[in-house]
Amino acid sequence: MTADPVPSRRPGAAGDPVPVHRPGAAGDPVPVHRPGATGDPAPARRSRRHDPGRRDRLIDATLRVIAERGVAGTTHREIARAADVPLGSMTYHFGSLDEVLAEAFTRHAEAAAKVFDERLGAATDRDGAIEAVITLVRDDLLGSPDDLVLAVELYVAAARNPALRAVTQGWMQRSRRALERHFDPTTAREVDALIEGLVLHSALSTDPMTPDQIRHAIERYLR
Amino acid sequence: MTADPVPSRRPGAAGDPVPVHRPGAAGDPVPVHRPGATGDPAPARRSRRHDPGRRDRLIDATLRVIAERGVAGTTHREIARAADVPLGSMTYHFGSLDEVLAEAFTRHAEAAAKVFDERLGAATDRDGAIEAVITLVRDDLLGSPDDLVLAVELYVAAARNPALRAVTQGWMQRSRRALERHFDPTTAREVDALIEGLVLHSALSTDPMTPDQIRHAIERYLR
């Protein structure tokens, strides 16, 4: 865990997006993966060269590992195992573990913000916006426990790592901005905080709030 | 990080509270500590036997380390260094690192709940209770950033560790109970969540809420 200078070596020194590799065949999902039905011993020697989209799959795998084992349990080896790629592939695609984490969290925050935008963008009046907020919390946020764990993990990681703090900031800003399309800035900020609290409490409570209770809390505040 | 069976060896096998050691001299704070003003080389050989209260100081040191480096950066060695005791002392007083963490968090939650009780216990009517909540959030929770970090760290640790989850549960329950002395259960729960969200947002925002904004949010909800 070091966020020092020098993003590390890596082939494509100057800023090209994907590490290197040429265009090649079209990017079908999961190019090779598990051999199919082989005996357990002898892990087999698969041709795995030229796998475009591997970097993306690595980030997906990272999010899965974080949700399952927490940031503390997220290692190069664990991610590589989850994505079924060799360990060396990690240092090839990413300069450091911090870089992987930051990119994974960025992607997650991006996706979450998108849901926020969509839900609230569909509303045309204030009542619709209130319904949208309720749906958002009840179905999207509380509906996927993995996302919830990811959020908490992101919070605590952000408390320590400035690069991640920027991600958290951006996320918060975007959700607040979405709320401001329907409510005044003060209300937006307060509702945002309320949502945060409701989600967190529900996530950690053995006696989680019911959908009706969620609805009640939000309506009480907004009406 | 293993929470398996067998709490480990340790001298006082059957359940005695403090590890072992006889009564001895009265428990003054910080029995020995740093030599005073010695040259850096040669760490000196201090007599350190018979140090009652060391276990307590280790837990205090643990909380300091967690606040400073996070749960992930909290190791036997780091705690021992912070408390200025030898590494071996850790395994002598605690069966495992998990045990240290659980005990530290329990103490922290206990202290936090006490503040909650005191603030709300002093209130005699509903308006007083609302003022108490505002003071609590503004001065006690947001006033000490360390506590705030500890809270978030506890949350994420609890998501993974069942023993810690009990601590979090107890804490939440106690703060809600305190609120219920002045508000109906539904309101109590919702206010509790609101507080959580306000604190979290303020903690992570580069643009933290002002005391007035805190007051506004709570009053809006409760009046």
Next chain:
DNA sequence: TGGTCATGCGTACGAGCGTACACATGATGC
């Protein structure tokens, strides 16, 4: 005061980590 033994400490071990880097590999240009 001197012997005894519970108390507390120094040190070492095996495991797992992030990262570096030499080399195998197979797509590309002739």
Next chain:
DNA sequence: GCATCATGTGTACGCTCGTACGCATGACCA
């Protein structure tokens, strides 16, 4: 079809971790 060399992998290194355990130490009893 073959030589070439960028692309991707296997492996090893140095480090820190949690934990175990043999032995030094000094408080207590006679």
